[in-house]
Amino acid sequence: MNDSRVLRSAAVMGVATFLSRILGLVREQAFAFLFGAGHVVDAFTIAFRIPNLLRDLFAEGAMSAALVPTFTRVRQEQGVGRAWALARRVWWVLFLVVGGLSIFGIIFAEPLVRIYAGAFEAVPGKFELTVRLTRIMFPFFPAVALAAGFMAILNALGVFFMPAFASALFNIFSVFFGVGLTFLFARWGQEPILGMAVGVVIGGIVQAFCQWPSLRKKRSEELGSASTSEDRGRLTQDQDLKRMLQLMVPGTLGLAATQINLLVNSVLATSAGPGAVSWLSYSFRLMQFPIGVFGVSMAQATLPRVSAQWAQKDPSGALRTLERSLVQTFAINLPAAAGLAFLADPIIRLIFEHGRFSSVDTHQTGLALAAYSVGLAAYSGVKVLVPAFYAFGNARVPVISSILSVGLTLAFNLVSVRFLGFWGLALGTSVAAYGNLVFLIVSLRRRAREVLPDQRELWSLRRLGARFGVHGALALTMGALCAFTQQGLSRLFSENLHFSGVFGQSLSISVLALEGLGVLLLLSWVFGVEETREVLGLVRSRILNRIQKKRS
Secondary structure (H helix, E strand, O other): OOHHHHHHHHHHHHHHHHHHHHHHHHHHHHHHHHHOOOHHHHHHHHHHHHHHHHHHHHHHHHHHHHHHHHHHHHHHHHOHHHHHHHHHHHHHHHHHHHHHHHHHHHHOHHHHHHHHHHHHHHOOOHHHHHHHHHHHHOOHHHHHHHHHHHHHHHHHOOOOHHHHHHHHHHHHHHHHHHHHHHHHHHHOOOOOHHHHHHHHHHHHHHHHHOOHHHHHHHHHHHHHHHHHHHHOOHHHHHHHHHHHHHHHHHHHHHHHHHHHHHHHHHHHHHOOOOOHHHHHHHHHHHHHHHHHHHHHHHHHHHHHHHHHHHHOOOHHHHHHHHHHHHHHHHHHHHHHHHHHHHOHHHHHHHHHOOOOOOHHHHHHHHHHHHHHHOOHHHHHHHHHHHHHHHHOOOOHHHHHHHHHHHHHHHHHHHHHHHHHOOHHHHHHHHHHHHHHHHHHHHHHHHHHHHHOOOOOOOOOHHHHHHHHHHHHHHHHHHHHHHHHHHHHHHHHHHOOHHHOHHHHHHHHHHHHHHHHHHHHHHHHHHOOOHHHHHHHHHHHHHHHHHHHHHHO
């Protein structure tokens, strides 16, 4: 897989993730329409956050980053049979561990919720509802942990679309069953929000097992007549599993530091008044759209390539691939961040301001979204860089970076929430993300100097800083022009009844998106910005190929 294939794989995953995020927005729209941004959504958000954070901690974070390079190395050095035997044992260990944690969470849901949201006890019924929702949604944790394990192996084998599309199926099934069960629970005299909680569990199960046919197919193709060798060499399998766990444990500790951040932010948000948790949740959901499409997709497409190059004793190629992916991440995410920050209110108004979601909710969510957007490029860059350290066999650096990030976030948020309110928590998280990114870049530069002392051009801080500055300048120019146009369109459409409401808002956002794309293309052509033109050119070629296929 060369660098262009990394970009193509990222594009394939981006398409699937784009569909997933669109459906995720539909899910959030259903929440906003049915429940608004009050006490009920606050309770659901905290209840969902507890098992979801455990998923980040034990599954999609350290486990995925450790499993892909380990599976790739074993597959190259010991053969496909040993690699698949390792994968099978990892899945069993993972499922047993997270299953036990899920049972523990169900039993001790009340003290867990009290740690996260003790302030909810001041509102009659809010704390009890959060505990009940937590117990219902904890089985979601082992289901999506298994889904992450399946996804890691498929990504290592070059299969990207189905694992990314699995999260789209999660959104489809969770919305379909959740909304339907909401009305049933209301008819049965229960809290309607309980239906959405059951829908989450159903969606998690679907997300895991929709990947199973692809896994069975790849296993059959790879093993073939060699399938009898899969169970040989148990001692070697134990050593490989132990090595993977040795990578996971420091990574898990590092992620645990991150979860302390989220815990403190949750406590601060629950104390910031009704709706604060919901506003932060809705805004971060929108932030996850570009992170998933442009950040996670690039990271998951890059990791197998970097792991293979490192296993093949090609550190120069691995470092070049990683640097290229990071700069392409800047090229995509900085303009996306500018668009979200400058157009936060109209975007949120179009998506959420319906039913019980008020104009006040729109403005408050917009503040949080703009603050989160500041750190979008850093969030995505960290997603690309952290797994690379696992591929290089170094889990120490991600741990240190997480601990540093915790200190920075806590210090900033404890102060900013006093002066800026709830959206200061989002801004503090963004600042900490940049601190994390800078530390990882400097650490990789030091690693490059150790491995390849003669190739001083690798991971040049000056070059990376210059590329970030160029893409940042293009993004700010694009965002400012779009914001100016949006003001004019708002005045124009408000005076014309034909363009009022959802139609006018949709048309306005579409015009602004086209304007932003056009400005970005023009500026990248004028200043010769290669990465932007490369990414946009790939998107253009894929669209044209689709059109030609349909015509033929």
